[in-house]
Amino acid sequence: MRMRPIKTSSFSSGGALLFAASQFPPPHREISGLFSFREQRAAIMAAKPEPTQLEKEQMFGMMEKEMEYRVDLFNRLTQTCFDKCIEKRYKEAELNMGENSCIDRCVSKYWQASQMLGNRPQM
Amino acid sequence: MDKSMLGDLDGLPEEDKMRMAAMVDQLQIRDSLRMYNSLVERCFTDCVDTFRRKTLDKQEESCVRRCAEKFLKHSMRVGMRFAELNQGVATPD
Numbered sequence: 682m683r684m685r686p687i688k689t690s691s692f693s694s695g696g697a698l699l700f701a702a703s704q705f706p707p708p709h710r711e712i713s714g715l716f717s718f719r720e721q722r723a724a725i726m727a728a729k730p731e732p733t734q735l736e737k738e739q740m741f742g743m744m745e746k747e748m749e750y751r752v753d754l755f756n757r758l759t760q761t762c763f764d765k766c767i768e769k770r771y772k773e774a775e776l777n778m779g780e781n782s783c784i785d786r787c788v789s790k791y792w793q794a795s796q797m798l799g800n801r802p803q804m
Numbered sequence: 805m806d807k808s809m810l811g812d813l814d815g816l817p818e819e820d821k822m823r824m825a826a827m828v829d830q831l832q833i834r835d836s837l838r839m840y841n842s843l844v845e846r847c848f849t850d851c852v853d854t855f856r857r858k859t860l861d862k863q864e865e866s867c868v869r870r871c872a873e874k875f876l877k878h879s880m881r882v883g884m885r886f887a888e889l890n891q892g893v894a895t896p897d
Contacts, residue, residue, distance in 0.1 A: 772870075
C-alpha cells in the first residue's frame with residue numbers, strides 16, 4: 682500500500698537552517714563567548730589587512746560550530762514544544778487555535794529559558 | 805535557501821562566501837534528512853500499536869498522515885516565532 686506524498690512545501694526547506702543562517706550576530710551574548718566568531722572575525726580583520734589561512738580556517742570552524750548550535754537549538758525546541766502542546770491522538774491534520782497559542786507561548790518560554798541559561802551561571 | 809542571509813559576510817572575498825554558502829547547503833541537507841527520520845519515527849510510534857497484519861490499516865494510515873502534516877505545520881509555526889524572537893520583535897501574550 683503506497684502513501685501519497687504529503688503536499689506541504691516546508692519539508693524540503695530544512696527550516697532550522699534558515700534561522701541558523703539568518704541569525705548573525707548570535708542572540709546569546711554570553712554563550713556566544715564560546716563561539717564568538719563575530720568578535721574573532723572583527724579582531725582578525727582589524728589586526729591585519731589579510732587574515733592568514735590558519736585564521737580563516739579558525740573563523741570557518743567557529744561559524745560552522747555556531748550554526749550547528751543554532752540548528753540543534755531549533756530542533757530541540759521544535760520537538761519539545763510538539764510533545765508539550767500537541768495531543769497524540771491526531772484527530773485532524775490542522776492545528777487548532779489552542780495548539781497555536783500553546784506553540785507560540787512554548788517557543789517564547791523556551792527561548793527565555795535558553796537566554797537565561799546562556800548567561801554564565803553565577804557560582 | 806536564500807543566500808542573501810549571508811549578507812553579514814560581505815567583507816569576505818567571493819570564494820569564502822561561496823564556501824559559507826556550501827556549508828549552509830550541506831547543513832541544510834543533513835538537517836532535512838534528520839527531520840524526516842525523526843518525523844517517521846514519531847508518527848509510527850504514536851500511531852501504530854498492533855501487529856496483527858503486515859500492512860497499515862486505514863486508521864493507522866490516516867493517523868500517520870495527519871501526524872506528519874501536523875508536525876510540519878507545527879514546525880513552520882515554530883520557525884516563524886523563532887525568527888521573530890531572534891529579531892527581537894515584540895510578540896503578543
